Amino acid sequence: MSEEIVDDIIRAGRAHADEVEVALLESESVSIELKQSHPAHAGESHGTGLIIRVIHEGKIGSSSTSTLTNWRNCLDSAIASAHLAEPIPWRGLPGPVPIEGPSLSFDSSVRPDPDVALTYCKELLAGATEFPEAAVVGGGAGLSRGSVLLANSAGIRYVEEHTSVSASLEAIADHSTGFEYDRSVSADIDACAIGRRAAELAATSRNGLPIETGTYDLLLSPHAFASLCAPLLKQAVNGRSVLMGRSFLADKLGTQIAPEHLMVVDDPFYPGGLGSTRFDAEGVPTRKNTIIDSGYLNTFTYDLKTGYRCGHESTGNASRGGLGGGVSIGMHNLVFTGETMKEPGEGRCVLVNEVIGAHTANPLTGDFSVEIQNAFFMEDGHIQEPIRKAMLAGNIFGMLEGIVGMGAEPRRVGDTIVSSVRVHAMHLVG
C-alpha cells in the first residue's frame, strides 16, 4: 500500500510541479521508565509520517502529515508552499545511483521488545548499587526500529532501516547529582556501567570545595566537550549560515582555526554511528567531509538548495528538520581526533564531566558562560577533591585553538564522537 501511495503522489504532483519528492517514515518503539528504582511506565509507540516536497520553476514547497490517507491535502499544501517561495537557480533532484550494502545505522537483532528494555533497566539498577550512598532518581531504557522510503520523480527509490537502543540513569547523593546515558544502533550498550557511572558521579561529587576565580587548564569529558562545542561548530560551518552572513567562520575557509593536530570529520560511514547513512535526506550519496583538516578549516556543508545558490555541489548533508518536513543542513557523525596525550590529566587541571546551559551560548560569536557539573581538581592524572560549583566562561572558537591534547578512548555522545579533551587556560568564576 505504501509503495502505491508513493507512486500516486509522484504522479499527482507532477501534474502541478516540475519535480516531486516523497519520504515515507514508519517507526515502532518500546520503552520502560524508572521512577526511583521501580519500573513505573511501560510503553510502546507506533507512528507513520509522510513528507512531500515539490519543486516548480526553482520554487520549493513542502508539507507533512501523520495520516497517510491525507496525502492529497498534504500535496496541495506543499504546492501552495512552493507558490509563496522565492525561486532559486535549481538544477534538479538527484537521480538514482547504485547504493551498495546494508543500512548503516541498523542492527537486525534489535527488536522493540519490552522484556529486553526491562533487562536493561535491571542492569542499570544493579550497576547503581555499587555506590549505595547514591539514590536512584529515575531513568529508563528503550528500543526502536524504523524505516525511511525516499522516492522522487527523477527515479530514486531508496529504503533505509534504522534501529536504536538507549538507556539512562539519574542518581542523587545528598545534593549532588549524577547522570549518564548511552545510545547506540546496536545492542552493545553497557547498562550496568551506565548505572554505575551515574551513581559514582553523584556519590563522588559530594562535599565539593569552593574554587578561586581564575584561569585553569581543563580536562573536558566527551559529554562536556560535545555539548559545548558540537552545536556551535555545526552551525558555523553550515553553508546556509555562511551564505546569509551568520557564521563566525564565514571568511576563514583555508585558515588555521585549531592546532595542527586536530582533525574534525563528518563521517556518514562511522561504524555504529547514530547518523550513519549511505544517502542524505535528498537522496544525494553521502561522503566523508573533513571539516577541520590538520587545524585548517577545510569545507562548509551544503544541501542541494544552498549548494545551487552558492555554486557549490551538495556535500550530502541534507537532513529533515525544516519547516513542514522541509530540508535543512545537518551533520551525520562528527568525529574529533587529535594528538593523544599519554596522560591528559597531567600536572594540575580541573576535570569537568558535564556543563549546564550549553545551549545559551552566543550562536554568532561562540561566546559562552555555563555552569560546570561534576567537576574535580586533578593532579598528575589522579582525581582529587570535587568542586562545589563554578561558572566556565570563554569562546568556543578560542577553546578549539586551546586544545592541547586528547585522551585515548573516543566515545559516542549522540552524533558526536570524541575522547576527553585537554584545553589550556580557561576562565572559571568561583
Next chain:
Amino acid sequence: MDAGLRYWDVRHVAGEHTGIDIDNGEIESSGVSFFSRAIIRALGPRGWGIVSVAPFDPDDKGSLSRYLARAEKAAAVTSEDVRLAEPGPRTLLPVPRVIENPSDVPLEEKAALLKAITDAASLAGVSNTRGNYIERLEEVRFLDSTGYEASYTTCRSGFSVMAVAKENGEMQMGYVRDHAIDGLNLRNRTEDGIRAGRRALDLLQAQAVHGGRMKAVLNPELGGVFAHEAVGHASEGDLVKEGASVLKGQIGELIGSPATTIIDDPTMHGFGFEPVDAEGVAGSKTAIIENGVLKRYLHSRETLAAVGSGDAGHARAMPGDLPIVRMSNTYIAPGDWTYEEIIEECRDGILLAGSRGGQVDPGRGVFQFNAEYGYLIEGGELKGMVRDVSLSGEILSTLHAISLCGNDLNMFPGYCGKGGQTVPVSDGSPHILLSEAIVGGSAGV
C-alpha cells in the same frame, strides 16, 4: 473497563502547524503540515501501560479497545505503587477571547506582515535579518474511564525577528519575539523589527564584562526566567517525589527573602494557558512561595497523591506524549519599588536584561541562564551596555538574595523543555534586585 485496569485515559490531539521563514527579506520557506497523535494510558495494579500512536482515529472504537489491551499488557511489567488523587475541578476554564483568528488569515497575508517586520529590522549597519512565524492549531479531546470527556481548540501563534549587525570583523545579534494565544499578533509590529535591529547595532558597541560576584538587577524578562528555571522546576511534584529537588521537605520553611512571592497560574490568559491539563483537570492559581515561605508544589494527580501540598492540574503534554508536571504562567509577584528606586538602591552592580535561555539542576539546586544584554550600574545610574552576560547560582541562596521587588510586573511568552517535551509557557516578574549574584562574562578571558 477490564478488571485488570484501575483507570485509563486517552488524549488525542489533531491539528495543523503553519510556519513561515523569511531570510534576508525573501520567503525561504512556508507551509502547513498536519498531525493526529494520541496517547492511551492504562493504570494496572502497579504502574502504567502506555500506547502512543500516530495517526489516531477517535471514531474507531475498535482500535481504542485494542490499544487499551496492549496498554494493559505493557503495564504488567511495572511495579510502582501508583495512586491517583481525586481530580478536583474538571469544568473547562474559559478560553481567551480571540480577537483575530490566525487560521482565518491567508498564508500570503501572514507572510507579508512578517516580511514588513523583518524589513523594519534592516537598519543601516544590519547585514542580515531573519523572521519566523509559527502557528499551531490544536483540537484536543480527552476521555477517561470514569466517563469524563472534554474537548477544546486552541490556536497559538507568534513570531520572532533577528537582526545581525557587523562592523570591523565583529558580529552581534538583536532578537525580539512575541507569541500569543488570543489571536494573530503580526499586525502593526514593525516597531519590534526596529528594536531588534537597534539592539544588534548597540551590542556592537557593548563591552564584555568581567565575571564575578556583584549586585544584580534582573529585568522582568530575565526575572521571569529566574522564577521559571530556579524555582518553578524545583517545585514540580514529580521531581519532589523522586527526590530530585532541593525543595523536597521544605513546605512551611522560609526559603527566600520575605520580599519574594512566586506564583504559577494556569488560569491566567498567558501563553501557557490551557482550559484543562493533560489529565483533564482544570488548573488553579498556585502560590509556590508566599513572602519567602514555601507553600505548595505543582502536581499531577499522581504526584499530589504521593507528595501532597498543592493541587493537581499542572500536568501537561505534547501531542502523543505522557503528561508530566509542568509550569504554565509563572511569575514573581510585584512589590512597591519603582524601577528608578531599584537602580538607585543597587548603587554599583549590573542590570541584566532579556534571555537566551537557561537550565537548572533542581537536585543540586544550581541554575544558569544567559541574558541577551545588560548595563553596568555605577553610583545608582545606568552606564555602558555589556554583552554575553550570564547569571548562575544556588537556588536557595539566590532566593534569599532578593532584596527588592519592583512594581512593574510584565509577562513574556516562550517554550519550556523537560523530559524531551516542549510546551508553551509564559513567565515574568517586576524588576528585582539581588544583593549578591554570580555574573559570568568573557572579558579578559
